[in-house]
Amino acid sequence: MIYLHYFAGLKEAAGKAEEELSWEVGTAADILQWAKTSYPEFDFSAVQIAVNEEYVLEDEPVQPGDHVAFIPPVSGG
């Protein structure tokens, strides 16, 4: 199981802030692909991925128990 976190426009598109996904092995890119398929109405082109609260590249391995967050372009300040 991995834990997915959604924010801002993606949270609205998904209709939820978090969900669990059954998971054995793969990379951040695989999860991104899963999310694109699951939420096709959301434009993921500028989304960054964080695993366990750190930005990662798409080839980062993701293991069961990890928290994966989709980070749309930020706009704090």
Add this chain to the structure above:
Amino acid sequence: MGAELKPFHVTEEPINGALYMDYVTHPEAGAVTLFAGTVREWTNGKRTMYLKYEAYVPMAEKKLAQIGDEITEKWPGSRVAIVHRIGELAISDIAVIIAVSSPHRRAAYEANEYAIEQIKKVVPIWKKEIWEDGEEWIGDQAYKPEGGKA
């Protein structure tokens, strides 16, 4: 004097900038810069009624602390505190406070500006503008709700 203050904090409560100024002030500092980001009513001709901020709180606080570490490395002798508010904010409310003290003023100004620029790039916080006739997540313009506005 701010004994319990978290120097890198994301909060739903209104922000008191003076507490952060006190927190970074110390005898070796000769300058303190206090930046307040406030809610603007008009943006590109559109009138904002209020803003809604959302954050990935644990990661945002970690990133704020990282910015603090970068500042003390780049501008030795500086002390930093940053707080960002989330939730619904009214016009002129304080969204962010960045307090930096340094031995001399140039570093305090530069480091403070560095902090806000980094916040706008890497800290997972999002702002939604709510207008009279609609709303939009800023920085996320690619997303169009079904049949949405251009």
